[in-house]
Amino acid sequence: MASSRDRQRKLARAKLDRQMARRAASARRKRQVRAGVGAAVALVLIVLGSVWALGGFDREPKPQAAPDICAWTPQDASANSNLKDVGTPATSGLPTSGTRPMTITTNQGAPVTVELDLANSPCAGASFAYLAGKSFFDNTKCHEITTEGAVHCGDPSGTGQGGPTYTFVNENVPAAAPTPTPSASATPDQPPAYPAGTVAMFGNPPGANGSQFLIFFKDFNPPTPSYPIIGKVTAGLDVIKKIGSLETVDNGTGSKVKPKTDVVVQSLTVGEVASTAPTAPPTGSPAPSGSASPSASPVVG
CATH class of the missing domain: 2.40.100.10 (Cyclophilin-like)
Known part of the structure; x- marks a missing residue:
């Protein structure tokens, strides 16, 4: 029969083996976590780099070219x-x-x-x-x-x-003048x-x-x-x-x-481009209703 000292040695050995196994498993988990974190960080950096290259971080959007108005x-x-x-x-x-x-x-x-x-x-x-x-x-x-x-x-x-x-x-x-028909009613001459x-x-x-x-x-x-x-x-x-x-x-x-x-x-x-603002009526044009001044002098023709 094994002596009590041998049994104690076996128990201590088994306990040490269990501790070493737990430590090895913990180390593997830490390495896996670190590897996962590193991969995630690398992926984020790749995504951010792509966004930056495409102008995603520009403060102002890049101006678009003005559309063509005329073709020569x-x-x-x-x-x-x-x-x-x-x-x-x-x-x-x-x-x-x-x-x-x-x-x-x-x-x-x-x-x-x-x-x-x-x-x-x-x-x-x-x-x-x-x-x-x-x-x-x-x-x-x-x-x-x-x-x-x-x-x-x-x-x-x-x-x-x-x-x-x-x-x-x-x-x-200009559009072509409409062709008159015999049944059409009389209309003023087209300009x-x-x-x-x-x-x-x-x-x-x-x-x-x-x-x-x-x-x-x-x-x-x-x-x-x-x-x-x-x-x-x-x-x-x-x-x-x-x-x-x-x-x-x-x-x-x-x-x-x-x-x-x-x-x-x-x-x-x-010359330079003139605006499209309405021009004043020519001298002698009838004044709008209600706007004529009693003191206005008549226009001499």
Whole structure:
């Protein structure tokens, strides 16, 4: 039989083994916890790094690019020697409301002023402002007096084939007048699509607008309008009518439309954008009801 001392030794040995096993298990749990915490921290750092790289911690959102308002279609100057390369206007940040004054000085009299309509023809307005800033129109000839009753200008080559090395699409073509029917009741005459003083683009081919434009010196009302309106004459229509009355000669193609006397655009400038605020009624206009002053002097006609 084992002595009591041997039994005590065995019991102490067994107790020590149990303690060592518990310590080993505890150490394994600690290592597993530390490994789990390390993995979690690494994952968090990866996520935070990805968010930072994508701009998630930027104080202000990155500004988005302004949307394009106009598109300019390139034209090959090597295929058409009449084109003049002066670059292209901006495509975004362009005014789309209000008006811009355009002044055309010719060798035929006082300057002609035009109001460009930016609300209905923003790209035409942007193009004219850009080309005017490049002196594109200066010292060019109005090469045609059309049979439709308009002065045709804006081609530096004077051939009807010239312009810048870009084009843009139509913006403001008038609608065709409704066709009357026998059963329709009588209605007042429709206003002309192009009243005298209208300024319109001339595309060559139609719909591909560059720099050529028409200034109508008499009313024109075609069955199917095709010229996009870009503005109207505000002063100097008498000069345009004078040009329209000039004698014409053959332009080399069999058409007797070229002014016999040179009509030279000495300069064309475009001013700053004007607001769309309502203007005061002209002097002599009837005052609104209830606002007339008893002491107001009558307007002498």
